[in-house]
Each structure stands twice: as C-alpha cells, then as structure tokens.
Amino acid sequence: MSAYWLIKSEPESYSIDDLKRDKKTPWSGVRNFQARNFMRDQMEIGDLALFYHSSVSPPGIAGIAKVASAPYPDPTQFDTKSPYYDPRASKGNPIWFLVDFSFVKKFKRLIPLQELKDSKLFADMVVTQKGSRLSIQPVAQKHFGKIVTLAS
DNA sequence: GCCAACGTTGGC
C-alpha cells in the first residue's frame, strides 16, 4: 500500500531544481527520530512526496519527489568531517537511516504555505498546524490530490 | 533578527 509524504528542505541547501539536476539524491542529514522512523519503517519504493521549501519567502510546496530506494544507514553519521556526524553511531550500530528520492516534477507555480492555511481543505494537514516543524510528514491521499490539482 | 514551539539532554 503506497503512501504519500511531505519532505522539507531549505532550498539554499537543496532545492527542487537541485533534485531535477541530480535526478536522484540520498535524503541525508535528518536528525529527528520521528522523521527517521518514517523513512526507515514506513516508506516504500514508489511512494510520492511533496517537496517543500522551508525557511524562504514564501515557504511552500515546489514539486513532487518519489521514494527511490529501500532505507539504509545515512553515511554522513560516520563522517567526522560532516556537520551531521554523530559520535554515538557506528557502522555496526547505525542510528540514522535514509532513503533516496528521485525527481518527479516541479510545479508550474509554488503553492505557498499561506494558501494552504487559508483553505479549509487543508485544515487538518500536519504542515498547516502552528508550530509544526517535523521535516518528514505523512500526507493524506486527499490532500496530496488536491495540491496536485492546485498546481496544475 | 525575533521568538514560539518543540525535541533532546542530563542532573537529580
């Protein structure tokens, strides 16, 4: 049973255009247990995700990505030179897991967060909740479909 | 740049 997701990224560090160029990327650097658990335990190859641009003006949904690998340990946790290095982790006992995402499409227009907040349709979406900062979230199929409609 | 919200850490 495939599911839908929302993944946040600061476009200054990695944007939908970067994913379009790279075709595929490991979603490294996630250091939140809830977000990790979604990748490690629930994502399946082929699941679609809304690609969300955060910490920019305006924040919003920029396009669609697709889960392109099974979960595996995030290599940056072992890299002492990486900002995501975690001394508690070892190869035999990794803490952080990720999946690869591949490019699906960039929306013709960014769907601003404010537009979702203004609409009753998205009142129960995680991303529209006050103080919601989870960087990987499940998305209901109905919401996913409505956002695709808004974008086209 | 501010600050509310929230997750994590660590002392007890």
Next chain:
DNA sequence: GCCAACGTTGGC
C-alpha cells in the same frame, strides 16, 4: 522518571 535547561526549526 521528572523536568529544567538548552538547542534547533522555521514562520514571520
């Protein structure tokens, strides 16, 4: 196991 202190996220 509680909870205060601290750090981070991310909208504004």
